[in-house]
Amino acid sequence: MPARKSFSPTWTTPSSAKPGQTSATSTTSTSNPDPPGKCHEHKACHDADSRLPFPYDEYLQHPSGPGSIPEAAHGTEVAVIGAEIAGVDSAPFPNPMDAASPSPVVELGGEQYYASTSGKLPPFFQEVADAWEHGLEERAEYAAMQQAITDRDYATIKRIWAGLVPVLDDTSFSNYLANSKAFSDLPYQYREAFGQIGFGSGGWDVSFPNAILEIFRVVYMECENNQRRILGGARGITDGLWNHGPENMVHWPKALPWPPSTAAPPAVPSPGFIEQQGGRNRP
């Protein structure tokens, strides 16, 4: 089983489900017999078949892949807009106060504060961080959700989430903060500072108009921490899409070696390049 903190951890809730419906199927399906013809081998398949949420990272790890193309369509082109992150090397993204950032600097209200993991920031920063932590805990069962995700306890994940959706579906991030006990006990300056110190190269405040449920999804999965950057740049994805050939190809005759052991391919490999390397033709 892969570690929880895969590159793109996420889970899916049924977007069409209404709040009242989300808890209706929460825990009952575990005792039901699997539908005939369904995969019994992999936990992820079982969970995906029977209920939501399901572990998307396990789903992506399935040896058969996330989907297949009907036999009649083998060899035809499929358009791909975007790409999954797979088969690329990555390294920790240097977030502020992260071990990957040797010397973070915080500029707030025209003042610069230098800090390292061993250095000390003024207490104000810790108070802001504490308010955020308490603000999450007071209405979002943050610690319980973290534990449930670590345990892959889907019934508890579902119970917590199903309780949050009807209550906070129409609440923005900024509204949630303003109405939290943790921040409303403090001057506005604390929320402002919290908004300016975020993750990556931006602050949280650009997300203040977003739904708080979106933010929960990010922080429950720690997507704001433990980010990765792609070594060699984002072109590794498009190069990989073009050149990578899995071992278990159904239609195409031969998988190309990836990464190529010889010189790097041209920036935009032509179909002719592919033909020379492995006899793989495009229609």
Place this chain on the structure above:
Amino acid sequence: MTITDAEGSRDYAAVIVTCHKWLLSTEIDTEENLFSPEQWMAMRRIHYL
């Protein structure tokens, strides 16, 4: 389905979209009737950061 990019337009029987769904209504000029109003609304509401 017709996809148009810098190289021109091509027709495809299937399109896999793995980018942020939000982009379908912002950066990508998407034919509106590809999705129902309810689906468009859902994509607006669950867009990733």
